[in-house]
Amino acid sequence: MPGGCAVAEAPGAATGLTRKHLVSAMKTTADLLDLLGEEPFRAQAYRSAARSLEGIEAEIAELLAGDFGGIPKVGRGIAAELSAYAQEGVFGPLEDAVSLVPPGVLSLFRVRGLGPKKIRALWNAGIASLEELREACRNGGVAALKGFGAKSAATILEAVEFALASQERQHLSTGLDVSLGLLDLLTGLEPRVAGDARRGLDTVRTARVTVTGSPEEVAARLEGRVEGLAPVEGKPVLAGRVNGVPVEVAYAPAPARGALDLMMGGAAGYRDELREHARAQGFSLSGRGLRRGDTLLDTPTEADVWRELGLPERPAEYRDPEHDAVWQSLPDPARLVTVHDLRGMLHTHTRWSDGAATVAEMAEETVRLGHEFLGTGDHSRAAAYANGLSIERLLEQLREVRELQAAGVPLVAGAEVDILEDGSLDYPDDVLSQLDYVVASVHSHFTLPPERQTERLVRAASHPLVTILGHPTGRLLLRRPSYAFDLDAVLAACEARGTVVEINANAYRLDLDWRVALAWRDRLTFAINTDAHVPSGLADARFGVAVARKAGLPPAGVVNTLGREEFLAFVARQRAARGQSSSGVS
Incomplete structure (x- = not known):
């Protein structure tokens, strides 16, 4: 988006249309219409259409073939706009709205806690960029505005500084989507993902791809598909942008x-x-090849280069000096965990709370992706914003899960239970004990003093019925840093009580950070959980696996590599060690 607006991700011609792009375009359009103070009913129509589109199961090709007709809450006008988007790569209503908003004002959407109404108030006050907002927070200008105040200004200042520090990077999912789109355009030239996305970094500066071919061949494929495509001086690289994301295609x-x-x-x-190392062996090495003197050696693969240099092969996740010692300590690099090792998809959401599919539909997609069972994990009652389940509704859902289990649907029954301000849990123990497993997570009170936040999390992690501590630090990449607390103290409590620690695979979280997981990999058991709210979200497991691999985790270090019965036995042992019984499943 122009100006670095973080609320939309458009596909463009190079990346291909996805449901995510359609939903994002409509939600962003609604936000901008609210910002402009125009047509509130139209803004609501786009939001309703976006929610409906998130919840249907039809494949994108089927939607395109039907010109988006017949989708609940998607009227003829919006359907026509979506069809035009699919053909032209541009969502007209969004482009119209963007044209009315200065780029600097768009960038304010990157600031946590600022929605359209507050951004409009700042804009009206003459604050029209991140830099201007930072200065206004510092000089008292924001505190003086109606509806803000000194406390709000201090919170916004922290969020603005975080946004400014992260604005040149993209989520891993965005960088990978753009890279994969380039691969589609470069078919026949042996294209491969490179750079930050290949290394599994949590955020990506540039989407990089390599090919076998000439600059002329690359340019012919990407002409009109990549904005500003041009050679990089002195390098075998063509660079440009796709929807604002920097891209590089290297050729050889x-x-x-x-x-x-x-x-x-x-x-x-x-x-x-x-x-x-190459120089010490009498070679020269660059992106143009491995040479001895003026002779180019035949090294069509990375393995060929390593062999010539007398070096062992090294996974992409470990190709940085920060990983040198870790790389040396890996007992078997070939057995780092993979997506195929994951048998259970734990911590998932359904229509019972804020998900978009039924329990059965989520289980069906789990099996279709090659996994063995689904673990439900809908929100608890404190999460009213997410349609959290009362005790009565939780028990009703539990009855449904048990009926589906009896019918052969591969499920385990769980809940994502809010950790309350004092560290207690949102459901009483007699209710929690009826579940097969429990995920405990923080969704509120992010600004508690560090000591209280630590005590809160230690108490929850030590609870006898908590199986997994969910997204432990609360960070949202490029949007919100972790809350302040003593993470090591909390992880030590998990170690002492045998509590599993989540690696949340949602690309906007990737929480726990791989560096922390690496430091604790020999002391804790982890779970790679998608936190999926729609069936397609189950595929996000790949992002969590990238984190786990960078942390050097083998399958044995990840609890959801266990089969369903093995996982239930794990929970039973965990509870027995704490003096609790486990309901289990027949």
Whole structure:
């Protein structure tokens, strides 16, 4: 989006249309209409259509074939706009709204806690960029505005500084989506994902791809598909942007492809180490190939380069100096956890709370993706904003799950239970004990003093019926940092009580950070959970796996690599060790 507006991700011609793009475009349009103070009923229509589209099961190709007709709450006008979007790569109503808002004002959507109404108030006050907002927070201008105040200004200042520090990066999912779109356009040139996305970083600066071919071949494929496509001086690279995301496509002839992939697939420090090692062996190494003197060696794969240099193969996740010691300590790099190792999809949401599909539909998609069972995890009653379940509704859902289990649907019954301000849980123990497993998470009171936040989380992590501590730090990448607390103290409590720690695979969270998981990998058991609210969200497991692999986790370190009965036995042992009984499932 122009101006770095973080509330929309459009596909453009290079990335291909997805449900996510359609939903995002409509939600962003609604936000901008609210910002402009125009047509409130139209804004609500886009929001309703977006929610409806999130919840249907039809594939994107089916929607396109039907011109988006017959979707609840998607009227003829919006259907026509979506069809035009699919054909042209541009959502007209969004472009119209964007044209009426200065780019700097759009960037204010990146600030946590600012919605259309507050952004409009700031805009009316002459604050029209992140930099201007930061200054107004510092000089008292925001505090003086009606509806803000000194406390609000201090909170906004913290969020603005975070937004400014992160505005040049994209979520891993965005970088990977753009990279995969480029791969589609470069079919036949052996395209591969490179750079930050290949290394599994939680955020991506540039979407990089490598190919076997010439700059002319690359340019011919990407002409009109990548904005500002141009050569990078001195490098075998063409660069440009796709929907504001920087992209680089590096090219090489087949004999030099292995060197190119290595040079585009590691951090700067790792590349420097490789060049120095090559130099010490009498070679020169660059993206243009591995040479001895003036002779280009035939190294079409990375393995060929490593062999010539006398080095062991190294997974992309470990190609940075920060990982040197870890790499040396891995007992078996070939057995880092993979998506295929995950048998249970735990911590998922359904229509019972704020999900978009039924329990059965989520289970069906789990099996379709090659996993074995689904663990329900709808919100508890304190999460009223997410249609959290009262005790009565939870028990009603539990009856449905048991009936589906009896019919052969592979399920385990759970809940994502809010950790309350004092560290107690949102359901009483006699209710929690009826569930097969429990995820405990923080969704409120982010600004407690660090000591109280730590005590709160330690108490919850130590609860005898908590199976998994969900998204432990509360961070939202590029949007919200972790709340302030002693993470090591909380993880030590998890270790002492045998509580599993979640690696939340949602690309906007990726919480726990891989560095922390790495430091604790030999002391804790982890769960890679998608936190999926729609069936397609179950595929986000790949992002959590990227975190786990960077932390050096083998399958044995991840609890949902267990089969259904093994997982239930794990929970039973966990509860027995704490003096609690487990309801289990027959």
